[in-house]
Amino acid sequence: MKFATFVALSVVTGVFASPQDAGTSTITIPGIGDGIQLGPIALCSNGRIIRRSQCCKWFRVxxxxxxxxxxxxxxxxxxxxxxxxxxxxxxxxxxxxxxxxxxxxxxxxxxxxxxxxxxxxxxxxxxxxxxxxxxxxxxxxxxxxxxxxxxxxxxxxxxxxxxxxxxxxxxxxxxxxxxxxxxPGPGNSATTILNRMGDAGFTSDETVDLLAAHTIASQEALNLNPASARAPFDSTPAVFDSQVFIEVLLKGTVFTTGGPGIQEVLSPLPGEFRMQSDFALARDPRTSCRWQSNMSKFDFLDADLNLIANTHIIIGNxxxxxxxxxxxxxxxxxxxxxxxxxxxxxxxVPNPRPQATNPHIPGGLTNGDLEGFCAGTPLPTFPESPGPLATVAAALP
Ligand code: HEM
The missing domain is CATH 1.10.520.10 (Peroxidase; domain 1)
Known part of the structure; x- marks a missing residue:
């Protein structure tokens, strides 16, 4: 196909409209199989333009x-x-x-x-x-x-x-x-986890960064009580945010229903499951500062954000x-x-959904409930959500 023909086709079908729709478009351009390479770009059969034709097949997946x-x-x-x-x-x-x-x-x-x-x-x-x-x-x-x-x-x-x-x-x-x-297992010490991750090539900082995965995580195998099925590790398990780094540093007061489960330690919120390994890494001197920097806030100079002169704005991290x-x-x-x-x-890869929430202290708790372990670096303060201490709902089945 000539380039001009391909551009015309793209305009007619409006295929540039929304990257979010990648792969769900039903537009098919006959005769180009999985895609054709046009110099530095490729046209896929769903009309999307990418860099390599060999990647086109992933749209249908x-x-x-x-x-x-x-x-x-x-x-x-x-x-x-x-x-x-x-x-x-x-x-x-x-x-x-x-x-x-x-x-x-x-x-x-x-x-x-x-x-x-x-x-x-x-x-x-x-x-x-x-x-x-x-x-x-x-x-x-x-x-x-x-x-x-x-x-x-x-x-x-x-x-x-x-x-x-x-x-x-x-x-x-x-x-x-x-x-x-x-x-790594939930009962492993910080040293065991850092050694294992280190053997695979990860620094202690990278290990902490990977644990952001636990912001969307829950347990099913550590407390088998049906009331604690899918008990999440933070209060927002359907959102990828920094809440897990905040909430693992809140004082623990409660186990999940039927707990303590295997390697469970006290969590700050009813319904929330805190693993011993997350607790240990948040408090270990080798990882506590990275942990705190992940829950912490950014302090941007207004100049970066074109805001009123000489003000600082604090935003979530x-x-x-x-x-x-x-x-x-x-x-x-x-x-x-x-x-x-x-x-x-x-x-x-489709564009992820944007995040609507900001880092916060859950209702019923205050910044005073946070425990800091990064020597010499004060804990930041977060907005405190109104309302009483609520039971965290199970993560979605
Ligand atoms: C390095 C130390 C880690 C330990 C000790 C650990 C341990 C665990 C344990 C015991 C569970 C609960 C499993 C269950 O009860 O069903 C869990 C859940 C989970 N972990 Fe980790 N994990 C670690 C790191 C990671 C990393 C690096 C990732 C991903 C990059 C990850 C992703 C998840 C996810 C997504 C779940 C939730 C599963 C679900 O909700 O069904 N974990 N983790």
Whole structure:
């Protein structure tokens, strides 16, 4: 197709209209298969223009994921389970063990070798997620490593405030079963977690940044009391924000119903589950300052924001958390791979939903309930929500 024809087609069909609609457009341009490369750009069969034609096929995977895994675009259990599966597959990587002949990485081995890897305790509930992803990968002829990575970018985008994650495609479908014992557990000490994450190549700062994942997380395996099913780790589990960093630093007073569960410590809000490992990392001298900087506020000079001269404006820090998380996840997604051998298909990833809420102290509590552990750095103050102490609702099923 000549370039002029293609431009005319695009204008007629209005295909540039909304990046949010990526992959859900029903416009099909006959005769170009999965896409054609036009020099530095490619035209996909749904009319979208991206950089590489080999990435076009991912557009048709988006609606399948949204329908079959994410319950029509929700930030819910499917979203959380995909993120957890992504982490558990990727962190099964250890240069120390690789040197000893045992392997891992974000290679999709949790899908390819699910018979073995779902026997690992942290993976025992991930079977349905793994099977849903396996089916979509096979149907679309993509590798298990790629589908895990891509599903994570699409799922997270359903959570308001989440970053738009990088997506590098083209991993082969060969993988080796992960050695057991590499996934951090809720009863691990800060030292054990930092050593494990360090072995996989992550600094203590990056480890804290990755724990932003727990802003959309909940438990199902640590307290089996039905009243505590899907008890979330912060009060806003359907939003990707910095609340988990704030709430893990609030004084603990209460266990979840039927608790304490396994490795549960006191949380500040009824219905909220606090894991011992999050508690420990928020208070450990190696990680407490990064933790506090993730819950903290930015103090921008008005000049940066074109506001009234000589005033400072305090705003929430969720955008910082999201960008730090994005960087750490980008590293996680290529552990064990040379990123230069992969195709950057990030322009296929749908735009995440914008965030509407700001960091705050939940109702019934005050800034005085915050405990700081970063020596020499005072805790910031946050807006205090009105109203009494409320029970945190379970995360979405
Ligand atoms: C490094 C220390 C970490 C430990 C000890 C840990 C441990 C846990 C545990 C025990 C649960 C509850 C599972 C259940 O009861 O069903 C959980 C939930 C979760 N974790 Fe982590 N995790 C860690 C880091 C991460 C990271 C880095 C990510 C992602 C990048 C992640 C993503 C999640 C998600 C999304 C859930 C929620 C699952 C759901 O709601 O169904 N975790 N984590």
């Amino acid at each position: 988006i609606p399948q994921l949204q329908t079959e895994v994410f319950n029509n675009g929700q930030c819910h259990k499917g979203t959380r389970r995909v993120l957890q599966t992504f982490f558990h597959d990727a962190i099964g990587f250890s240069p120390a063990l690789t040197n000893a002949g045992q392997f891992g990485s974000l290679d999709g081995s949790i899908i390819a070798h699910s018979g073995i890897e779902t026997t690992f305790i942290p993976n025992r509930a991930l079977g349905p997620t793994i099977e849903a992803l396996r089916s979509i990968a096979i149907r679309n002829g993509v590798s298990f490593g790629d589908i895990l990575n891509f599903a994570n970018t699409v799922g997270l985008g359903n959570c308001p405030g989440a970053p738009k994650l990088e997506f590098l495609a083209g991993k082969s479908n060969s993988s080796q079963v992960s050695p057991p014992g590499l996934i 969720s955008a910082l958390v999201a960008s730090r998380f994005r960087a750490a996840v980008a590293k996680l997604s290529v552990l064990g791979f040379d990123r230069n051998t992969l195709d950057d298909c990030s322009d296929v």
